[in-house]
Amino acid sequence: MRSIAVVGTGLIGTSVALAARSRGLTTYLLDRSSLAVGAAVALNAGIAGPPPEPVDLAVIAVPPAQLATVLKEQQDRGLARCYTDVVSVKARTRLAAARAGCDLSRFVGGHPMAGSERSGPFAAAADLFQGRNWVLTPSPSTDRQAIDLVLRLVALCGATPVLMEEEDHDRTVALTSHAPHLVASLLSARLESIGPATAQLIGQGLRDTTRIAGGSPGLWTDILGANAVAVAEILDGFAQDLGRALEALEQLGSEDPEHRRGGERVLGELLTRG
Template identity: 50%
Template sequence: MTLERTLIVGTGLIGTSAALALREKGVAVYLSDVDAHAVRLARALGAGQEWTGQRVDLALIAVPPPSVGQRLADLQQRRAARAYTDVTSVKVDPIADAERLGCDLTSYVPGHPLAGRERSGPAAARADLFLGRPWALCPRPETGADAVRLARELVSMCGAEPYTVSAGEHDTAVALVSHAPHVAASAVAARLRDGDDVALALAGQGLRDVTRIAAGDPLLWRMILAANALPVAGVLERIAADLAAAASALRSGDLDDVTDLLRRGVDGHGRIPDKHGGPARDYTVIQVVLQDRPGELARLFNAAGLADVNIEDIRLEHSAGLPVGVVEVSVRPEDTGRLTEALRFHGWHVPPVPDGNSRIDRTRAMVSD
């Protein structure tokens, strides 16, 4: 079975991004949404054409969790597709709704791409949103092999990596790695409402990193959290206990508990897989101060390319009120010397890299006038 015609139901960030990725692979894409304006915008972006009842190979349902079951039932009643999948970030409740509504579960493959942005809507969509990202598929025992093959083909065409997991395991996992972190980031960001202008003027990249996801749509996140409430509550209770212990230790002046939390944080952070999918690797991070002007990033990438150095990761930090920014480029330790020499050759001043014992060493390359 080959995926040639796809229906996208829900033209928000995820649905439109999937549509754009599929269009790049030559798939005929049809679009449907209760918001006619969203469909028009997605069409204008080149995501596909409006659905008028054509039968397709696979229908991708990209609507909030409470709506998945009913939308699946409606589509199956119209015989819209040979197979169906969805992209909601919770799985147990939508499957239960589908069962309650009498949906045909043999043609339904529950799914969830672990990708997104803090922005929402079709205007935020990107064809490369899913590249290299895990995409959970949660087929039931009764799910047909043809439906699973079509769902996996869609995941592959979007550039993601399929990961088969049960619905219960999925919801427990995303509570830890997605849902609870969003609430925790929101709790930190909420404190900023009371911050004065002096405090906010001193905000750095660390605060932006911690609070970035807090900019998500509160109403959408309310629906997500409601559908995964108990697993998320359990994670938040454990986070709250750690924070309460840290606060108590700070008040008493005995910082052993705080130190223990910081060490466990380092260990936990080190377990986050790197871009290759395995354990986090040791990289040297070179900090490059760039002038805020056209072509500076290109000049940096060109220097790395000429040195035959692969930039493993990159992070950009703007300097508020200043015409410069800091780019952190991560490279393999064995490539540090070549990149350092290349940067010096192309006009940057690079101090010697320290022989640090930490997992990540840093050096700074200053702009040369």
């Protein structure tokens, strides 16, 4: 593989471009925002604009709702021989791409398990994917050449490829990423109106718990919407546990010793599971 194009020069796209450039690949950068492309170019992530001829691989690094449209557009213009993406929801976006008429035989779904609460090209790093897992979701109809090219990209980024079914991936990230982000945001929102005195008492535990809430609300609305059913299933169980915890705390505040013992038992069970 000698050349790639990155469509979408945010955190992930620019990090892919920086990693590719560091390994000697000719890299082209496309984004509807000229400012984002300019920032990525200033970081030496690649060349602004489309390539003069099709590149080996195009990386579509846009939000989930835009994937099908952008993939179809770039395939129609002949941007690359093969295509992949970095979207964190696979089943619904692939279905949208199929409905849009994309050539899915030359497309490999991908999701690098790396990121940051920061966004934009200036948050990017060439080593962002070093030592991280990179999920790939090829189908039986995916061209072998496309799979090989994406595996080379993962390798040059220093990541480890993990093959998964799309639905398995989406259920997994609902638990490990998407639901935790929403919970962190809801917890962080409780701090909206605190005063200086309270702010002085915020420790590292709360900072760690709410750090990811700093992500882009627009992007995360898109991500959560694309994986809504799986996230809702996770949060339903969470809500049940939260309801039990609330009831236990109310019992612990009771004057009735029996109620207090029951609340202590339930709360202990919840904390022990955690």
